[in-house]
Amino acid sequence: MQWKKVRHPLLYLTFKEHFKENPREVVPLDMELNLDQRILLISGPNAGGKSVSMKTVGLVQYMLQCGLLIPAGDGSEAGVFDDIFLDIGDEQSLENDLSTYSSHLLNMKQFVTLAGKRSLVLIDEFGTGTEPALGGAIAEAVLDQLNRARSFGVITTHYTNLKNFAERNAGVVNGAMRYDPEQLQPLYRLEIGKPGSSFAIEIARKIGLPKQIVERATQLVGKDKIRYDRLLEGLEKEKTDLEVRNAEAAKAEKRMKKAAQEYQDLKKHLDETTLEVLRNAKAQAKLLLKDTNQQIEATIAEIRSNQADKEKTKEARQNLDTFVREKLQIEPPKPKASRETADPKTLKPGDKVALIGQDGYGELISIKGKTAEVLFGGMKTIVKASQLEKVGRAEIREREKKAEKASFSSSASLGMDLTGRMANFSPVLDLRGSGLKMPCTRLWPSWMMP
Structure with a gap:
């Protein structure tokens, strides 16, 4: 059984x-x-x-x-x-x-x-x-x-x-x-x-039987018997303590398994959510691409039908731009706050001026009507007075710091640091010691050579 x-x-x-x-x-x-x-x-x-x-x-x-x-x-x-x-x-x-x-x-x-x-x-x-x-x-x-x-x-x-x-x-x-x-x-x-x-001796002792009676009983039973019972009592206590620890360990293991299961469930939910988001994003992207292609084709057809009329073309491009921004939910760019240009009448020779949108600065030599003569580095340049803005000492120091940090390559690729390039400009081209073909390659670009 x-x-x-x-x-x-x-x-x-x-x-x-x-x-x-x-x-x-x-x-x-x-x-x-x-x-x-x-x-x-x-x-x-x-x-x-x-x-x-x-x-x-x-x-x-x-x-x-x-x-x-x-x-x-x-x-x-x-x-x-x-x-x-x-x-x-x-x-x-x-x-x-x-x-x-x-x-x-x-x-x-x-x-x-x-x-x-x-x-x-x-x-x-x-x-x-x-x-x-x-x-x-x-x-x-x-x-x-x-x-x-x-x-x-x-x-x-x-x-x-x-x-x-x-x-x-x-x-x-x-x-x-x-x-x-x-x-x-x-x-x-x-x-x-x-x-x-x-547990007869232990029970007798703990319930309060007189000490001398318990001791006498212990003597009568003999040391071997007492040692045997105490060994069993110790085993019983160890067993009880072990069961308590095992119960605590079982509870801890149960909590750990529960936490692990919750983690797995959460991970599974996140994975499923991620896949769903990706599927939706791909579907929306395909739909957006389809709608955009249709709009582009319609815009091209409209431009062709109007024989590339300037106003119509501009309007078609604006409509296409609006369509794309609406589809992508992009806000139109906010116009940058334009800096106040200096009134040519307020400018006078000796003022520190700069071309609007450029980092360099120079010194105004003279101004005649709508044109002005400015010394940029070591080179005089004629520019429109309306393109100039007056710069103060603080702004001059800021522009000089930018000029020191910027390299020539970055200046050339990102928009021409006018002041730096003019300062390094030399009108002399030294061809001494060059071969017959070398002067040509240095005077004309490669696409002009035979």
Whole structure:
């Protein structure tokens, strides 16, 4: 049998009926009997759940063999036995002149005589009712016989010699009812694989039994027994602490998995959103390109139909520009604020002036009507007076800084730094030492050469 989360049905109904306002949960039992561990020996403190666990096995197995549904969890497996033997409770009788121990011995006689490999034996408080040393010895002999008969069974006990027997012999396995030694509270959980302690000395000490009595009891029991129980107590405490840490680790792992899943979900959503945006952008781009091509073709056709009329062409270009800006949702460029040009009448020889839109500056030599003569660098130039603007000292310093930072190549490619080029200009072309063809290549550009 392999039962998972099986509950005592009567205990479950009792809790449900009597604890309606403050519900209490029945702790489920996990238990397994197989060919390698046929007999389970349960030990542990009093009121820790040993007898309830054994009775749960007997009642649920009997329900199963009567054809009833059993209160077991998913994944449980069960077998059917030919015989079920029970020794539970006190069967002493005044009429039959039977003591408690005698009644137990009569049951043991039936068990060792009749039990076989398809039998289930259930014994509560094995070996009690007589002198512990003798009771433990007889119980061990009976247990050995049941193990030799390859019977199945669940047995509860406090005897150390039976726990040791389970550790030494195959087919018998120890089981312990979990207990919190710090809080003195049973946990009602069965753990298969190790023996349990009765915690008698510890319980006596913590409930306040006089110190001298506890110490005397310790002396009478012996150091080996105390050391054995303390070892079991230490294992129990370590097990409890480990379970707490495991529970915390499980919670942390659950949070981590949740965070990882949320990250994956968010990443998936972002990827899907990105793909959707790209698809929409491509579709809009195709539509825009199609509309723009149609508008361009219409504009070209309009220009041709008007035989390249200047005004019509200008209007068509403006319409095309407006169409493109509307499609691309681009605002038309704002006109730059024009600088105020100097009134030619206010200019006088000696003023520092500059051509509008140029970085260089020069000195006004003379002005006649609408023309002016200006000295840029070392070269005199005639320009329209309306193209000049007067510059002050601060602006002159700013223009000189720009001229220092700008290179000749950038000046030539981006708009001719007039002041710098005129300052470096020389009217002399030295052809001395040149060959016959060299002067031509230096006087005319390459596209004029034959």
